[in-house]
Amino acid sequence: MKPTNRTPRVIIIGGGFGGLEAAKRLKNNPVNVTLIDRKNHHTFQPLLYQVATAVLSPGQIASPIRRILRKAKNVEVLLGEVTGLDLENKKVVLQDEETVAFDYLIVAAGARHSYFGHDDWEDDAPGLKTVEDALEIRRRVLLAFELAEREAIQTGKHDPLNFVVIGGGATGVELAGAIAGIAKQALAKDFKAIDTREAKVTLFEGSDRVLGTFDDRLSDHAKRDLEELGVNVRLNSFVTDIRPGEVKVGDEWIDASVVLWATGVAASPVGKMLGAETDKAGRVLVEDDLTLKNTADVFVIGDMAHVEEENGELVPGVAPAAIQMARSAVANILRDLKNENRLPFKYEDKGSMATIGRNKAIFEFGRFKMSGFFAWLAWLVVHIITLIGFRNRLLVLTEWVWAYFTREHTARLITGDAEELQDALRFLSVHHGRGEKPEPRSTSNAESQED
Amino acid sequence: MKPTNRTPRVIIIGGGFGGLEAAKRLKNNPVNVTLIDRKNHHTFQPLLYQVATAVLSPGQIASPIRRILRKAKNVEVLLGEVTGLDLENKKVVLQDEETVAFDYLIVAAGARHSYFGHDDWEDDAPGLKTVEDALEIRRRVLLAFELAEREAIQTGKHDPLNFVVIGGGATGVELAGAIAGIAKQALAKDFKAIDTREAKVTLFEGSDRVLGTFDDRLSDHAKRDLEELGVNVRLNSFVTDIRPGEVKVGDEWIDASVVLWATGVAASPVGKMLGAETDKAGRVLVEDDLTLKNTADVFVIGDMAHVEEENGELVPGVAPAAIQMARSAVANILRDLKNENRLPFKYEDKGSMATIGRNKAIFEFGRFKMSGFFAWLAWLVVHIITLIGFRNRLLVLTEWVWAYFTREHTARLITGDAEELQDALRFLSVHHGRGEKPEPRSTSNAESQED
Numbered sequence: 001m002k003p004t005n006r007t008p009r010v011i012i013i014g015g016g017f018g019g020l021e022a023a024k025r026l027k028n029n030p031v032n033v034t035l036i037d038r039k040n041h042h043t044f045q046p047l048l049y050q051v052a053t054a055v056l057s058p059g060q061i062a063s064p065i066r067r068i069l070r071k072a073k074n075v076e077v078l079l080g081e082v083t084g085l086d087l088e089n090k091k092v093v094l095q096d097e098e099t100v101a102f103d104y105l106i107v108a109a110g111a112r113h114s115y116f117g118h119d120d121w122e123d124d125a126p127g128l129k130t131v132e133d134a135l136e137i138r139r140r141v142l143l144a145f146e147l148a149e150r151e152a153i154q155t156g157k158h159d160p161l162n163f164v165v166i167g168g169g170a171t172g173v174e175l176a177g178a179i180a181g182i183a184k185q186a187l188a189k190d191f192k193a194i195d196t197r198e199a200k201v202t203l204f205e206g207s208d209r210v211l212g213t214f215d216d217r218l219s220d221h222a223k224r225d226l227e228e229l230g231v232n233v234r235l236n237s238f239v240t241d242i243r244p245g246e247v248k249v250g251d252e253w254i255d256a257s258v259v260l261w262a263t264g265v266a267a268s269p270v271g272k273m274l275g276a277e278t279d280k281a282g283r284v285l286v287e288d289d290l291t292l293k294n295t296a297d298v299f300v301i302g303d304m305a306h307v308e309e310e311n312g313e314l315v316p317g318v319a320p321a322a323i324q325m326a327r328s329a330v331a332n333i334l335r336d337l338k339n340e341n342r343l344p345f346k347y348e349d350k351g352s353m354a355t356i357g358r359n360k361a362i363f364e365f366g367r368f369k370m371s372g373f374f375a376w377l378a379w380l381v382v383h384i385i386t387l388i389g390f391r392n393r394l395l396v397l398t399e400w401v402w403a404y405f406t407r408e409h410t411a412r413l414i415t416g417d418a419e420e421l422q423d424a425l426r427f428l429s430v431h432h433g434r435g436e437k438p439e440p441r442s443t444s445n446a447e448s449q450e451d
Numbered sequence: 452m453k454p455t456n457r458t459p460r461v462i463i464i465g466g467g468f469g470g471l472e473a474a475k476r477l478k479n480n481p482v483n484v485t486l487i488d489r490k491n492h493h494t495f496q497p498l499l500y501q502v503a504t505a506v507l508s509p510g511q512i513a514s515p516i517r518r519i520l521r522k523a524k525n526v527e528v529l530l531g532e533v534t535g536l537d538l539e540n541k542k543v544v545l546q547d548e549e550t551v552a553f554d555y556l557i558v559a560a561g562a563r564h565s566y567f568g569h570d571d572w573e574d575d576a577p578g579l580k581t582v583e584d585a586l587e588i589r590r591r592v593l594l595a596f597e598l599a600e601r602e603a604i605q606t607g608k609h610d611p612l613n614f615v616v617i618g619g620g621a622t623g624v625e626l627a628g629a630i631a632g633i634a635k636q637a638l639a640k641d642f643k644a645i646d647t648r649e650a651k652v653t654l655f656e657g658s659d660r661v662l663g664t665f666d667d668r669l670s671d672h673a674k675r676d677l678e679e680l681g682v683n684v685r686l687n688s689f690v691t692d693i694r695p696g697e698v699k700v701g702d703e704w705i706d707a708s709v710v711l712w713a714t715g716v717a718a719s720p721v722g723k724m725l726g727a728e729t730d731k732a733g734r735v736l737v738e739d740d741l742t743l744k745n746t747a748d749v750f751v752i753g754d755m756a757h758v759e760e761e762n763g764e765l766v767p768g769v770a771p772a773a774i775q776m777a778r779s780a781v782a783n784i785l786r787d788l789k790n791e792n793r794l795p796f797k798y799e800d801k802g803s804m805a806t807i808g809r810n811k812a813i814f815e816f817g818r819f820k821m822s823g824f825f826a827w828l829a830w831l832v833v834h835i836i837t838l839i840g841f842r843n844r845l846l847v848l849t850e851w852v853w854a855y856f857t858r859e860h861t862a863r864l865i866t867g868d869a870e871e872l873q874d875a876l877r878f879l880s881v882h883h884g885r886g887e888k889p890e891p892r893s894t895s896n897a898e899s900q901e902d
């Protein structure tokens with residue numbers, strides 16, 4: 001595109017790691033930028049599982065996007081939902097049919113979990129991608145303990161507590177480890193009618209090892225660490241059906257007080273609006289410079305982009321990759337404006353890490369591998385440093401030090417209006433054979449359902 | 452009641468200031484205690500307005516009830532909803548028709564706002580009693596600014612922002628002052644298309660002064676302080692109708708981006724289940740020892756109890772009163788067990804205080820009156836000390852120091868699922884003359900409604 005006399009407008013869709021980095025890089029450059037997001041806040045997703053497991057509060061890992069971009073005078077932030085894209089006329093359509101025109105478009109709308117065609121499972125097995133997801137998971141986990149306590153007070157006994165996590169990637173491993181920690185330590189002294197330490201946590205993974213993107217030995221290490229925390233790790237186990245209070249693994253139905261979904265990737269539906277070729281997960285196939293095929297001014301970055309490395313491997317859907325793509329897209333836009341040639345995107349692996357429980361982690365960077373306490377310290381330092389905002393860093397570090405020494409999880413509010421709470425309790429009662437049973441949402445095997 | 456060989460069971464309904472104090476006082480005494488609450492957390496209501504105005508996070512002013520009572524071995528906590536009371540058979544009925552038997556009952560279920568027979572106003576003018584209320588208010592206040600910014604980006608202009616607070620008591624004054632602070636300082640630099648400092652905040656009070664329970668001169672002082680913050684204080688102004696985007700004051704309809712309700716008291720519906728005489732606000736008339744008339748083992752305390760001082764004045768619905776009533780009820784139960792005579796409840800006024808904006812307050816204790824910065828410091832110390840939990844004290848103090856020096860409000864998340872958010876935006880659009888108009892809920896004057 002030729003530079004014009006008018007200041008070109010760049011629209012960024014999404015305020016995640018990719019979108020935010022693009023906005024920061026465009027600061028003080030000769031462009032006007034509009035960042036559009038459905039939420040008013042950027043979420044630091046790597047720590048979402050700590051909100052879901054009551055260590056941190058939402059406000060400590062999420063910051064208002066316009067606060068972060070306060071000093072970028074040429075960047076405005078618009079809270080809104082993209083409902084359509086008019087690439088021909090170079091316009092983004094918003095929920096109220098208003099349009100915003102662009103010269104360049106950077107699409108960074110991220111991804112959610114995929115339920116592999118079973119979207120009806122989502123109600124019974126929520127995933128973890130947003131602050132709202134995390135609060136819903138926290139609510140279900142804490143309510144399960146509350147319901148068991150109530151049952152024990154009223155009847156002197158209670159049905160066993162079974163937490164099921166589906167998917168042995170980083171999120172699944174982190175959730176399973178943290179829930180085991182809650183049951184074994186954080187809640188143990190607070191419940192008097194039940195013994196929370198008897199709660200079972202089971203992690204189902206379809207492949208033959210957890211954390212499959214890591215080295216074999218680190219996977220084994222992580223599995224042992226999980227088992228030491230009391231997590232029952234079941235490999236080569238595919239979940240074939242889910243209904244309230246139960247999951248089906250292979251042909252076996254298993255009781256589950258709470259089911260959490262931590263597998264599969266489905267790129268944002270904004271991808272479809274581009275009308276481009278996508279892979280099975282809905283990721284958009286892009287050119288070397290991350291632009292949409294047959295366009296020069298529409299970039300797709302982050303979890304939404306299907307980008308292959310030279311060895312044919314897919315660039316992973318992680319924060320550092322999204323940030324690198326944002327930098328590449330912005331650099332090429334600025335090259336355009338200076339009439340320079342664009343350069344192709346190249347992914348640089350910065351290593352990856354995952355935590356297991358209270359004080360263990362694994363860390364891999366090329367040939368360098370580490371596990372245990374020092375890997376956990378490295379994990380802690382990296383996450384504190386990359387967290388956005390000095391105040392958040394201070395608060396999160398305070399909470400971690402507190403949690404480490406007291407072994408307490410303090411952010412244990414169950415919120416939601418009273419009616420919703422009652423519904424949730426009723427929902428959970430199904431499994432405990434009490435209250436009214438809701439209509440089975442998944443019909444297969446519904447006839448054979450027994451309490 | 453005669454003591455029996457069996458350990459008597461005391462049931463407490465409600466985990467607010469009264470219920471929690473009763474449970475603490477019964478700790479290590481020869482009774483078994485069950486505390487029942489619909490929420491899993493105790494809320495420090497005096498600081499709720501700071502959650503509503505984005506200074507504090509919910510987790511910093513709310514603590515899990517069972518965590519607070521962890522060390523009280525004879526106290527169990529039950530999350531549940533009381534749906535009925537069977538006083539004859541001395542049983543509390545819960546939502547699943549299960550019952551819990553008691554020897555003594557302490558009813559401390561609190562109060563909500565009264566809409567004076569116009570409950571349909573609640574959707575358009577939420578009150579502030581729970582964490583959920585505070586989050587809803589925060590959402591509406593922040594969304595109003597976001598919507599104006601979006602309008603300004605898309606069209607180059609925006610409708611004026613008008614925040615209306617109804618009721619000039621402590622909550623109303625604190626909300627109005629804090630919202631003015633948000634508009635004038637905390638948000639001013641973050642919005643680029645609108646000038647948040649132009650937002651108007653109006654406080655309507657039906658009587659001839661704000662903070663009517665305080666001394667005349669303190670009321671005047673508070674009014675001046677509010678006006679200095681830019682709040683438009685309108686006394687002798689009764690709100691006669693509310694509909695989306697507008698309030699009617701006397702005969703005049705006034706535009707309102709957000710309306711907040713901070714007046715009126717309606718005791719918990721649990722009061723009605725007692726089948727006793729109540730006053731207009733639903734407060735239960737009780738005997739000298741706070742028991743229900745014609746019973747000796749059912750106490751009603753806190754905001755739910757209609758208790759008169761010797762001078763005929765009503766004991767106010769404040770935390771210190773609820774705490775004193777809890778102590779009186781527990782002391783009389785323990786006297787029963789020791790075959791001693793009961794003593795009547797006597798209210799001791801501990802003084803009262805209210806904050807105005809960032810660093811002013813008024814404080815009154817008998818003849819001692821104080822206003823301005825030092826009253827604010829006193830307010831700060833009292834609230835930090837009485838807040839529950841060392842960790843909360845530490846975090847809240849950190850946030851306050853941060854907010855004081857940076858003038859920022861940092862807990863600015865707008866949460867809620869995307870659809871809800873869209874609905875809220877649509878709701879707010881009504882006032883701005885965009886989007887679809889919802890059905891008017893309040894029918895009077897609906898015909899004459901114009902955009």
